[in-house]
Amino acid sequence: MEGIQAIPNIGVVFATLGAALAAGLAGAGSAMGVSIAGQAGGGVISEEPEKFGMVLVLQLLPGTQGIYGLLIAFIIAVKAGLLGAGGPFVTLEQGLSLLYAAIPVGFTGFISAIYQGKVAASGIGLVGKRGEEAGKAIILTVMVETYAVLALLISFLLVNGVQVG
Amino acid sequence: MIVPMKRLTLIALKKDEERIMHALQRLAAIELISSAEARPTDGTLEKLEENVQHLHSSIALLSCYSEKSRMGPKPEFEEGELAGCLPTSLELSESAERLERELASARAEIDKRCALIESLSPWEGLNSRIEQLQPTNNVRFIYGLLEQADLDKLSFSDAAIEVFGETHRKAMLIACHAEDYEAYLRELKGLSFSEYEFPKLIGTPLENIKRLESEITDIKSSEKRIISSLNDCASELTQLRHAFDAAIIARDREAAKARLSATSTSFILEGWMRSDEKDKVFSAISAITDVFYFEERDPLDDEEPPSVVKNNKLIKPFETVTNLYSRPSPSGIDGTPYMTPFYFLFFGMMLSDTGYGLVLFLGCLLFLKFMKPSGMTEGIAKVLCLGGISTIICGFFIGTFFGMDWNDVFGTPAGTWPILFDPMNQPMPMLYLCFGLGLFHMLSGVCINIWRTLKSRDYAAALFDNFSWLMIVLGLLVFGSPSLIEGVPPALAKAGLAAAALGGVLVLVFAGRDKKNILKRAISGAGKLYDISGYLSDMLSYARVFALALSTGVIASVMNMLVGMIGASLGGTVIGKIIGFIIMAALLTFLHAFSIGINVLGCFVHCARLQYVEFYGRFYDAGGRQFIPLGYYPRFVKVK
Numbered sequence: 001m002e003g004i005q006a007i008p009n010i011g012v013v014f015a016t017l018g019a020a021l022a023a024g025l026a027g028a029g030s031a032m033g034v035s036i037a038g039q040a041g042g043g044v045i046s047e048e049p050e051k052f053g054m055v056l057v058l059q060l061l062p063g064t065q066g067i068y069g070l071l072i073a074f075i076i077a078v079k080a081g082l083l084g085a086g087g088p089f090v091t092l093e094q095g096l097s098l099l100y101a102a103i104p105v106g107f108t109g110f111i112s113a114i115y116q117g118k119v120a121a122s123g124i125g126l127v128g129k130r131g132e133e134a135g136k137a138i139i140l141t142v143m144v145e146t147y148a149v150l151a152l153l154i155s156f157l158l159v160n161g162v163q164v165g
Numbered sequence: 166m167i168v169p170m171k172r173l174t175l176i177a178l179k180k181d182e183e184r185i186m187h188a189l190q191r192l193a194a195i196e197l198i199s200s201a202e203a204r205p206t207d208g209t210l211e212k213l214e215e216n217v218q219h220l221h222s223s224i225a226l227l228s229c230y231s232e233k234s235r236m237g238p239k240p241e242f243e244e245g246e247l248a249g250c251l252p253t254s255l256e257l258s259e260s261a262e263r264l265e266r267e268l269a270s271a272r273a274e275i276d277k278r279c280a281l282i283e284s285l286s287p288w289e290g291l292n293s294r295i296e297q298l299q300p301t302n303n304v305r306f307i308y309g310l311l312e313q314a315d316l317d318k319l320s321f322s323d324a325a326i327e328v329f330g331e332t333h334r335k336a337m338l339i340a341c342h343a344e345d346y347e348a349y350l351r352e353l354k355g356l357s358f359s360e361y362e363f364p365k366l367i368g369t370p371l372e373n374i375k376r377l378e379s380e381i382t383d384i385k386s387s388e389k390r391i392i393s394s395l396n397d398c399a400s401e402l403t404q405l406r407h408a409f410d411a412a413i414i415a416r417d418r419e420a421a422k423a424r425l426s427a428t429s430t431s432f433i434l435e436g437w438m439r440s441d442e443k444d445k446v447f448s449a450i451s452a453i454t455d456v457f458y459f460e461e462r463d464p465l466d467d468e469e470p471p472s473v474v475k476n477n478k479l480i481k482p483f484e485t486v487t488n489l490y491s492r493p494s495p496s497g498i499d500g501t502p503y504m505t506p507f508y509f510l511f512f513g514m515m516l517s518d519t520g521y522g523l524v525l526f527l528g529c530l531l532f533l534k535f536m537k538p539s540g541m542t543e544g545i546a547k548v549l550c551l552g553g554i555s556t557i558i559c560g561f562f563i564g565t566f567f568g569m570d571w572n573d574v575f576g577t578p579a580g581t582w583p584i585l586f587d588p589m590n591q592p593m594p595m596l597y598l599c600f601g602l603g604l605f606h607m608l609s610g611v612c613i614n615i616w617r618t619l620k621s622r623d624y625a626a627a628l629f630d631n632f633s634w635l636m637i638v639l640g641l642l643v644f645g646s647p648s649l650i651e652g653v654p655p656a657l658a659k660a661g662l663a664a665a666a667l668g669g670v671l672v673l674v675f676a677g678r679d680k681k682n683i684l685k686r687a688i689s690g691a692g693k694l695y696d697i698s699g700y701l702s703d704m705l706s707y708a709r710v711f712a713l714a715l716s717t718g719v720i721a722s723v724m725n726m727l728v729g730m731i732g733a734s735l736g737g738t739v740i741g742k743i744i745g746f747i748i749m750a751a752l753l754t755f756l757h758a759f760s761i762g763i764n765v766l767g768c769f770v771h772c773a774r775l776q777y778v779e780f781y782g783r784f785y786d787a788g789g790r791q792f793i794p795l796g797y798y799p800r801f802v803k804v805k
Contacts, residue, residue: 057766064767071716074723083726135489139777142770146706149771153596153712160592 011095015080018099019073022155026069026109026148033062033117040121044128051127054134058123061141062116065109068152072105075159094162101158108151116144167499168439169463170470175434175450177457182425182432186418186795188449191244193796195436195446196471200426210423213416216255220409223258223398226265230392230399238537240407241803247411254401254408261398264391271388278377278384281364285377287336288363288370290329295363295370305346307339312357319356324349336361410799421795437470437792464495472789474499482551483508485544490777490787497786498617504776507606508548511775513555514599515713515768518721520567521761522556525549539803549765563588563595563714567757568721588714595711597649603707603779604638607700610783611635617784629675633668638700640665669694703779709771717764724756 007013041055076098077083080090090098123137173195177185189195287310298306313333319326324341341349366373425432438446443461450457464470472492474484476499483505493499516522529550532538538546560566562585566574571582588595611631618627643661647653677689728749735745781787797804 060763060766061770064763067720067763068716071719071723075719083730135773138770139489139774142774145771146709146774149709149712150705152716153708156712156715157592157596 011090014095015098018102019076021106022102023069023073025106027066029110029113030066033113036117037120040124062113065113072155097162104151105155112148168473171461174460181454194442197436199424210419216412223261227399268391285370287330309360315356406801471792473792482547492789494786500785512552512772513559516556517564517714519560522553526553565718599707599710614784633671636668
């Protein structure tokens, strides 16, 4: 441990890793989710172009995880001083804590976005068959997002709990 | 609240049928019930359906020739006005379809001639007339195409060969003795030879090609003429659309007539109507005739009337949110009035940025004013408009202004604004606030259910299934309060525990009261008691209010910060500042517009979910059916 601590600014390295994981994993999941939904959307739009608006809303829903990840990444970056003037500085403990705090939003974001994309795809199929039931398709899709929201909350509380200064 | 429905039976003379149906369609007050026996058709309905189909296809066809229709509210018409343009429009649509057929056949003719020219072109050099290339008694002809490379491989001793064409595949004409014909043909087939058969034409190939080319020019000019006539038709597209709506209205009325049973002199109409509209229906019919029989009665137990609700102007838009879930069962209660204040509050808390609220409010207001939407779009726009107001207010209490800290906006010392607290710096109080409001929300649902069960005289359900839970949850809350709030007397905490325990016993003993076996009853009660975990997880679900509030504010401030960095990097010269300002303004507008879009979408659906699962789950009877009266259902216009 002392060997690690001897490396200057090692805490900053971990904090950076945390920010990268939060934005990277959640963003990758969202990209997959949006793509799954988008592929289903192409089929419906080719038959009924006037349903584009509703399909777009459903396709966008798995995109929020990426934003949640970005949000936590940004708060971590600000907290670790990666963005402001004066240079970054966090201790090893603080850096590791920030890394762990990124795990909920990163992992849950990654997985929930993919699965939400699948629900969105089936919802898009539903819109194709019965356009008037679009509301229900949206609600089903949002049920998956609940867990990404909870993960975002915990990540935020954890990051917020790390005392830097 | 739910409007009670009446079942109407109307019998009148057949000679008045058309006028009565006109009047009822204008009223849009009666949903017809199909009669058991089918009425013989006389072809009118099929004719009207054909009109609809013709207009539909000619509108689709002409839309390709017309520039995009401009945005704007739908025009308003009287029904008679609309029907007036039907005959001319039907002619127009017929001629449009005829022009389209002509266009297709002209294009097919051009294609046919082009193919012919292509196949003749290798033979351009042949000076003989095609009709004269006939075999004689001694001489046979072989025509075909051969690869250039194979030309030298030919070793015909006794034949005249002519070769034409510029391409690598040469056209060749071989004249030979009749007795050699078979052998030569075999030899050629071993090579890359393919036989050619002249089409039945008169004249040399070159003459034919020239003739075909001049024909193509003629057809192309008539194609142009057809397209310009189609463009002329397309300028009447608006009229066609109006006629389409008129055709739909006429078709609907005729289809409704086909659902009634009739004798030779009279007809019987059965249907559902709102109980508050029966005088309107009655007077509309008595304005037409005195000879009719009018009977209304309450629905029987085995009948399922449509579900209709009536609310004041402020609550009405929120019916859209309820309908996205399900209409209320006609025998249940309308949840919308109870849900509205919670939706309003939670939406504002979730979006929680006064700037975004302002944009949302004004945007929806302008949309409603200038686009005059109807139906679901109107409802959602109004909900978002009210949500914008709520957001503006909530922003002052717990939020930001376009992602900026209020203290930066007002120049006040840190900690002055927002009024309540800043969720970024004080997350725990914000979380407790959300849980508290959530608990209040859920228990309100329980209270509504108590009231509902009391009204239907199901006192056992009111006490054991609902009131007991109120005791448990509130009792536990009071029991736990000393650790959160100082100065609560311990006696009160004990009383809370006692109330919770009593509630628990009530659930344990009476939840399975329909079971005779005492053991089964206890197991059922214990299972119900486990629902306490449902209350806990539902309460945690309200954390989303906090999470979404946070994400709006933080995303907005992240955008401000990013744009600020870009602005700072552009240098301090005057030109740099000007360019920087333009870029920053454009970027900020775009980024915030994106953020508003994605956040409003999230808030709308998450807020709806809290109503559906956490609130409606406690008392709402879903499963109502939409009321679809005979009326006007136009697509392109509004009927006055």
